[in-house]
Amino acid sequence: MERILVIEDDLKVQRALRRLFEPEGYTVEVAEDGLAGMQAFKLLPPALVILDLNLPKMTGRDVCQEIKKTASSVPIIVLSAASDVLDKVLLLELGADDYVTKPFSPRELLARARVALRRTVKPSAADSFSFDEVTINFPKMEVVRSGAEIQLTSQEFRTAKFLIENSERVISREELLNEVWGYQNYPTTRTVDNHILKLRQKLEKDPANPVHFRTVHGAGYKFVP
Amino acid sequence: MERILVIEDDLKVQRALRRLFEPEGYTVEVAEDGLAGMQAFKLLPPALVILDLNLPKMTGRDVCQEIKKTASSVPIIVLSAASDVLDKVLLLELGADDYVTKPFSPRELLARARVALRRTVKPSAADSFSFDEVTINFPKMEVVRSGAEIQLTSQEFRTAKFLIENSERVISREELLNEVWGYQNYPTTRTVDNHILKLRQKLEKDPANPVHFRTVHGAGYKFVP
DNA sequence: TAAGTTTTTGACAAATTCTTGACATCAGGC
DNA sequence: GCCTGATGTCAAGAATTTGTCAAAAACTTA
Numbered sequence: 340m341e342r343i344l345v346i347e348d349d350l351k352v353q354r355a356l357r358r359l360f361e362p363e364g365y366t367v368e369v370a371e372d373g374l375a376g377m378q379a380f381k382l383l384p385p386a387l388v389i390l391d392l393n394l395p396k397m398t399g400r401d402v403c404q405e406i407k408k409t410a411s412s413v414p415i416i417v418l419s420a421a422s423d424v425l426d427k428v429l430l431l432e433l434g435a436d437d438y439v440t441k442p443f444s445p446r447e448l449l450a451r452a453r454v455a456l457r458r459t460v461k462p463s464a465a466d467s468f469s470f471d472e473v474t475i476n477f478p479k480m481e482v483v484r485s486g487a488e489i490q491l492t493s494q495e496f497r498t499a500k501f502l503i504e505n506s507e508r509v510i511s512r513e514e515l516l517n518e519v520w521g522y523q524n525y526p527t528t529r530t531v532d533n534h535i536l537k538l539r540q541k542l543e544k545d546p547a548n549p550v551h552f553r554t555v556h557g558a559g560y561k562f563v564p
Numbered sequence: 565m566e567r568i569l570v571i572e573d574d575l576k577v578q579r580a581l582r583r584l585f586e587p588e589g590y591t592v593e594v595a596e597d598g599l600a601g602m603q604a605f606k607l608l609p610p611a612l613v614i615l616d617l618n619l620p621k622m623t624g625r626d627v628c629q630e631i632k633k634t635a636s637s638v639p640i641i642v643l644s645a646a647s648d649v650l651d652k653v654l655l656l657e658l659g660a661d662d663y664v665t666k667p668f669s670p671r672e673l674l675a676r677a678r679v680a681l682r683r684t685v686k687p688s689a690a691d692s693f694s695f696d697e698v699t700i701n702f703p704k705m706e707v708v709r710s711g712a713e714i715q716l717t718s719q720e721f722r723t724a725k726f727l728i729e730n731s732e733r734v735i736s737r738e739e740l741l742n743e744v745w746g747y748q749n750y751p752t753t754r755t756v757d758n759h760i761l762k763l764r765q766k767l768e769k770d771p772a773n774p775v776h777f778r779t780v781h782g783a784g785y786k787f788v789p
Numbered sequence: 790t791a792a793g794t795t796t797t798t799g800a801c802a803a804a805t806t807c808t809t810g811a812c813a814t815c816a817g818g819c
Numbered sequence: 820g821c822c823t824g825a826t827g828t829c830a831a832g833a834a835t836t837t838g839t840c841a842a843a844a845a846c847t848t849a
Contacts, residue, residue: 557718
């Protein structure tokens with residue numbers, strides 16, 4: 340079960356967040372001030388941090404910075420009383436992932452939390468991933484199929500990794516280009532097709548009838564374990 | 565659908581921004597220079613402006629100031645080359661809401677755009693939706709009916725999604741064409757009928773007597789859960 | 790620089806989906 | 820109840836999307 344750490348001293352808001360997230364299946368932990376928040380975070384990093392800006396003992400800004408130093412991948416959503424432009428820019432620079440001003444709409448916060456959680460990837464749980472006779476080791480960037488090593492190029496590897504990290508979800512070519520290729524060189528969407536083709540040839544039992552790297556006609560591709 | 569106005573003369577960046585925002589459901593309009601940008605803005609103010617600082621005909625700084633004079637509520641994100649000497653505070657005083665230096669990470673820009681658009685919050689959507697024996701999973705683009713998977717084409721899927729997101733409300737064929745099909749390709753209203761037909765055949769218990777995908781004679785269709 | 794590798798592009802065929810128009814049927818106004 | 824326009828339904832053709840290959844371009848490495 341995914342844990343959410345709420346760093347917030349206002350009791351009312353604490354309760355509201357509990358009521359919002361617990362029915363959705365999240366475990367909510369609450370810290371009353373910045374110091375306690377950092378301690379709780381270090382003890383066992385949660386999947387998401389919801390952070391109030393005005394805190395006793397340690398300001399939200401410091402907590403944000405500190406957390407991003409420790410484990411940069413954990414997303415942070417900042418709560419603040421007033422929309423202050425300078426704060427917004429600073430916070431995003433400090434590493435906050437999103438920003439919500441109080442009073443917030445519960446549905447909006449929930450939606451933002453989902454987005455933030457979806458962005459974080461979970462290969463931290465396992466260094467490698469297997470399907471059929473194929474085993475992919477992410478840190479080693481190695482792929483073994485039926486005992487023999489298979490060579491993937493770096494782009495193929497990144498493509499496979501992103502699809503696997505987002506298993507089951509339909510990914511458009513555009514999203515793949517954004518996430519795997521990045522901004523500087525922006526090729527055609529056909530490039531994606533070709534990489535999928537290569538992945539199928541190298542990893543699927545029957546490349547002509549792919550089971551794992553599936554096409555969703557008119558939408559994109561999705562990986563099914 | 566929310567519209568984003570991009571004022572930017574670099575073709576590469578234009579394409580990148582298009583591919584970044586369009587999959588997220590935004591409509592992207594591009595203006596090549598400052599003057600054209602201001603004209604486009606006045607014609608129909610968008611939900612967000614992404615503004616390059618170095619522009620032909622009218623500098624980004626002037627555009628920024630001008631826009632804020634016209635409609636101060638529309639957020640502006642400024643793009644600037646890394647080499648530019650940039651006084652953040654000055655820029656923010658001119659009315660910009662946020663700034664990003666090139667080359668930017670797509671993810672970061674998207675996150676900042678979301679923050680900027682916060683004021684016009686879209687209703688948050690759940691991952692899945694059920695009625696009768698039918699369950700629709702949106703990110704997976706999967707439909708299961710009585711335990712068996714049902715294949716929807718991408719257009720059918722988008723149509724169903726839009727109707728469900730607007731449950732109970734009567735949607736005209738024109739609105740469906742605008743929202744689901746988009747501006748560029750504009751088929752006959754009969755096309756909508758055909759897609760509704762397919763949805764009924766695939767999702768209704770008795771397609772001849774639809775309970776959920778209802779016709780509102782003379783007005784359009786509406787989804788009833 | 791040159792050889793080798795990887796990435797990107799474009800062409801074409803194949804697969805799938807979308808659109809259209811014809812005709813049947815239905816709802817609502819008179 | 821009849822008439823008119825709106826909707827249901829079907830299937831053929833149009834259009835789009837994807838698979839696949841090979842060559843060009845870009846990048847690496849020696």
